Amino acid sequence: MNISLFLSMTAEACPDRQALTCDGKTYTYGQLFNAAKAAAVTFRESGCEYVALLDTSSPAIPITLFGAALAGIPYVPLNYRLAREQLDELFARIDPAYLVVDGEIADQWSKSARSCVTRQQFLSDTLSASEMAFEASEDPSAIAVQLFTSGTTGAPKAAILRNEHLVSYILGSIEFMSADEDDATLVSVPPYHIAGISAIMSSIYACRRIVQLPNFSPEEWISLCTGEAVTNVFVVPTMLTRIVQYIDESGMDVSHLGRLDAIAYGGGKMPLPVIESALADFPEVAFTNAYGLTETSSTITVLSPEDHRTAMASNDPGVRARLGSVGRPLPAVEIEIRDEDGQPLKPNVPGEIFVRGPQVSGEYRERSAILADGWFPTRDAGHLDEEGYLFLSGRADDVIVRGGENISPAEIEDLLMANPAVVDCAAVAMPSEEWGEAVALAIQIRDGAELDEDQIRLTIREKLRSSRVPEVIRFVDELPYNETGKLLRRVVKEWFS
Amino acid sequence: MSNIKPGQKLASSVCSTEVMVIKAPTAGLLCCGGVEMVAAGSEPASGEKDDALMGGCQIGKRYVNEDQSLEVLCVKAGEGSLSVDGAALTIKEANKIPSTD
Incomplete structure (x- = not known):
């Protein structure tokens, strides 16, 4: 069992079909598979123990990913936006590595890895290699991918995904060659993000042509959607927010944006007003919300297009609320909500989200976080409703404990975000002599809108309760996010400490 | 005799x-x-093919036995059909999950 199977099967079934388009150039499954085999030979001969990629989106992604898998060497895509010092620390943890790096920055990094090649050279060598055979190593427990977590709370952890986890995920969620020949998916998430890895694997297994967008901007996204006749996209919440904003400001009619018929979103909590605007902007498009973690090989729950339509059309507040949920677990995945003592909780009671299933690795280089009973504690907080729809409320560590009462930041944030005057906000814990912790609020108000501290406090007191009223409110120009759209609560917390 | 182990090709x-x-x-x-x-890459086993069991295997389809305790993925198509201990395997129903990547 080896993830290279996804590419070897498509190359066997339809070698001449278009697999990937980047910068106007298109490659077939046959070309990519042969290049991956050539890369595998190079990786093996180098004696490296890791294959690292430091680059934006390019055809080198599938070639390095599947080349490393064929050779049985862990693949480690790195975040090119990290500072020198941070990247040096990561390189020290993957020595000896074979590094493929964007030519424009190659000079700075050529000494960081045992072997180093520019992406441009690597593509030219592997894509021109003559036809060859290569037998993949078939160890299901071999590490296929190692991803450093974003480290929003501390030093990055090295999450590992074995062949068996990724193969379980893909086979459990995608049907082989299920895409139509003229379908295309726009991949705008970076290669070092789990969503970037799963996008490559699932699109290739479904035989859906990949269109790469290396640097996201709403203009470029819309232009590629139209120009490349894109049918499917995946976006993180910040991308969808920017797309919706751009559409609203430019007044363009996108109800028929090329051939776009499916938008999947995930990778963070989507503000309800954004998804409502997006549903209005794209009435013909099927929306899917996905929730997953690096440690779970990507998606574990799905809110289907049908769920979106039912929720939008319903007058039942419980059903309508599901528009803000992340849906129900995939068939092979189990979800449970537990309290602090590890006891399972009833529907609608918030606690920590636990997950179990064959795609769940829950493992880091240093240790496995899987409990003796096989469940993985996600450290995400949330609840399930009576029909098993999962609602997220933030990280378990983000819960504000005020005088023994647990307050989820999401309660306060969701309420305020529904006010059109509010662009963005974050509720965090601040130290309090009286309560242990109290609520602090950072809020960004729309230009020209008026909303003062008293009005904010009154709204929260009336709609929630007095314990949720912030002790301190700070008006800000913007909130801090990392490059994949994760709010840096740690930074917001520091403002109030 | 047994030749099935999860992960094996x-x-x-x-x-x-x-x-x-x-x-x-x-x-x-x-x-x-x-x-x-036989394990992929090794010598084929001896024996005559049974013409009644030559319905074919389709690449990308998953095949299961009756109680679904055995599941295999066809990674290369061929003319033979699959059986375990004499019982024919059948095609498993396709996933109907919307694409999330």
């Missing part, structure tokens, strides 16, 4: 079929065209 002894074992019971003899399958 097996090749037909009578045609081009190759499968990957996804899920397997503790023991069982997986055959293609009526002849036992």
Whole structure:
């Protein structure tokens, strides 16, 4: 069992079909598979123990990913936006590595890895290699991918995904060659993000042509959607927010944006007003919300297009609320909500989200976080409703404990975000002599809108309760996010400490 | 005799079929065209193909036994059909999950 199977099967079934388009150039499954085999030979001969990629989106992604898998060497895509010092620390943890790096920055990094090649050279060598055979190593427990977590709370952890986890995920969620020949998916998430890895694997297994967008901007996204006749996209919440904003400001009619018929979103909590605007902007498009973690090989729950339509059309507040949920677990995945003592909780009671299933690795280089009973504690907080729809409320560590009462930041944030005057906000814990912790609020108000501290406090007191009223409110120009759209609560917390 | 282990890749002894074992019971003899399958890359097993068991295997389809304790993925198509301990495998129903990537 080896993830290279996804590419070897498509190359066997339809070698001449278009697999990937980047910068106007298109490659077939046959070309990519042969290049991956050539890369595998190079990786093996180098004696490296890791294959690292430091680059934006390019055809080198599938070639390095599947080349490393064929050779049985862990693949480690790195975040090119990290500072020198941070990247040096990561390189020290993957020595000896074979590094493929964007030519424009190659000079700075050529000494960081045992072997180093520019992406441009690597593509030219592997894509021109003559036809060859290569037998993949078939160890299901071999590490296929190692991803450093974003480290929003501390030093990055090295999450590992074995062949068996990724193969379980893909086979459990995608049907082989299920895409139509003229379908295309726009991949705008970076290669070092789990969503970037799963996008490559699932699109290739479904035989859906990949269109790469290396640097996201709403203009470029819309232009590629139209120009490349894109049918499917995946976006993180910040991308969808920017797309919706751009559409609203430019007044363009996108109800028929090329051939776009499916938008999947995930990778963070989507503000309800954004998804409502997006549903209005794209009435013909099927929306899917996905929730997953690096440690779970990507998606574990799905809110289907049908769920979106039912929720939008319903007058039942419980059903309508599901528009803000992340849906129900995939068939092979189990979800449970537990309290602090590890006891399972009833529907609608918030606690920590636990997950179990064959795609769940829950493992880091240093240790496995899987409990003796096989469940993985996600450290995400949330609840399930009576029909098993999962609602997220933030990280378990983000819960504000005020005088023994647990307050989820999401309660306060969701309420305020529904006010059109509010662009963005974050509720965090601040130290309090009286309560242990109290609520602090950072809020960004729309230009020209008026909303003062008293009005904010009154709204929260009336709609929630007095314990949720912030002790301190700070008006800000913007909130801090990392490059994949994760709010840096740690930074917001520091403002109030 | 048993030749099934999760994660293993097996090749037909009578045609081009190759499968990957996804899920397997503790023991069982997986055959293609009526002849036992062997680890991919090794010598085919001896035996005459059974013409009644040459319905074919389709690449990308998952095949299961009756209680679904055995599941294999066809990774290379061929003319033989699959059976375990004499019982034919059937195609597992397709996933109907919307694409999330």
